[in-house]
Amino acid sequence: MRILIFILCLSFSAWAQEQIKSTGIGIVGDEKDASVKTEFGLVLMGGSTDVEEAFRWMINKAKGGDFVIIRASGSTGYNEFVYNLGSLNSVETLLINSKEKANQPEVGKRLREAEAIFIAGGDQANYVNFWADSEVSKALDYLINEKKIPIGGTSAGCAVLSDIIFDALHDTILSEEALANPYDEKVSLSKSFIRIPLLKDIITDQHYSQRKRQGRHIAFLARMKKDMALDAKGIAVDEKTAVCIEANGDAKVFGTNKAFFIAAGDKDPETCAPGSPLHWYQDQKAVRVHVYNGTKDGTEAFNILKWPKKNPDQYWYVENGVLKGN
Numbered sequence: 001m002r003i004l005i006f007i008l009c010l011s012f013s014a015w016a017q018e019q020i021k022s023t024g025i026g027i028v029g030d031e032k033d034a035s036v037k038t039e040f041g042l043v044l045m046g047g048s049t050d051v052e053e054a055f056r057w058m059i060n061k062a063k064g065g066d067f068v069i070i071r072a073s074g075s076t077g078y079n080e081f082v083y084n085l086g087s088l089n090s091v092e093t094l095l096i097n098s099k100e101k102a103n104q105p106e107v108g109k110r111l112r113e114a115e116a117i118f119i120a121g122g123d124q125a126n127y128v129n130f131w132a133d134s135e136v137s138k139a140l141d142y143l144i145n146e147k148k149i150p151i152g153g154t155s156a157g158c159a160v161l162s163d164i165i166f167d168a169l170h171d172t173i174l175s176e177e178a179l180a181n182p183y184d185e186k187v188s189l190s191k192s193f194i195r196i197p198l199l200k201d202i203i204t205d206q207h208y209s210q211r212k213r214q215g216r217h218i219a220f221l222a223r224m225k226k227d228m229a230l231d232a233k234g235i236a237v238d239e240k241t242a243v244c245i246e247a248n249g250d251a252k253v254f255g256t257n258k259a260f261f262i263a264a265g266d267k268d269p270e271t272c273a274p275g276s277p278l279h280w281y282q283d284q285k286a287v288r289v290h291v292y293n294g295t296k297d298g299t300e301a302f303n304i305l306k307w308p309k310k311n312p313d314q315y316w317y318v319e320n321g322v323l324k325g326n
Contacts, residue, residue, distance in 0.1 A: 074122065079093055145197075210239050243259050254295065265285060
């Protein structure tokens with residue numbers, strides 16, 4: 001009987017290792033787990049060229065531990081890049097591209113051993129379909145809210161970090177389409193499977209100025225305010241730009257472009273209905289917008305828990321489906 005149990009244990013161990021091998025697609029550094037005390041931090045990156053200073057900021061908080069990249073498509077391009085930016089025990093990429101892989105206990109265990117997590121770009125619909133309500137989402141909740149490691153994401157990886165997400169379950173949507181009908185099927189919003197208290201009632205958007213996503217972002221906020229009764233706010237990040245947020249809410253913007261912090265006013269849109277253009281006028285002050293220009297060393301710190309400020313940099317409003325501002 002003991003021999004049979006021993007054989008079964010060996011078989012299970014071999015099976016578990018095979019599951020990890022099918023998910024872990026590459027590692028640099030020491031394969032042995034490092035266990036160190038980390039600091040929480042959050043990186044929201046806008047896509048395109050990665051912001052090295054934001055990665056260094058995360059590495060500093062990882063305290064020489066293991067940095068794990070998770071993705072549902074792509075390869076190991078981040079491994080050497082991140083490993084060479086600072087002092088880390090290892091950098092590993094996990095390709096979690098199915099619900100089956102996301103629910104493997106060994107994948108959850110490997111994630112829990114991380115001292116930093118970065119979610120690569122791709123398609124946020126895959127992240128929602130594969131990772132929600134899985135060992136991955138359970139591990140991320142533990143890492144963020146108990147172990148308190150630094151976590152970040154770029155493009156689609158950034159999208160799923162916010163409290164409410166544009167989940168792209170019915171494809172992406174252009175600003176003109178969302179403003180013409182904020183109930184278009186493609187305006188698909190959902191509660192994120194990742195819980196980060198700092199981002200309560202916030203929806204992010206990326207590639208912001210480059211892809212002219214301001215209009216759709218305002219349509220998202222209108223839906224959040226009308227349908228979800230939230231204190232709707234948005235953080236939007238341009239390409240080659242990153243917002244780095246400390247555990248106490250202090251933030252800096254790194255990179256070469258802009259980050260936008262947007263807060264809906266107290267009043268709902270005048271018109272937000274299926275099949276009708278969005279009209280959110282409110283004396284041309286529908287939403288307040290604060291704009292920060294990223295720098296290599298980061299902007300002066302500001303606290304997102306004390307936002308919005310009384311005097312915004314701009315007001316945006318929508319007049320019969322057309323975004324306007326000053």
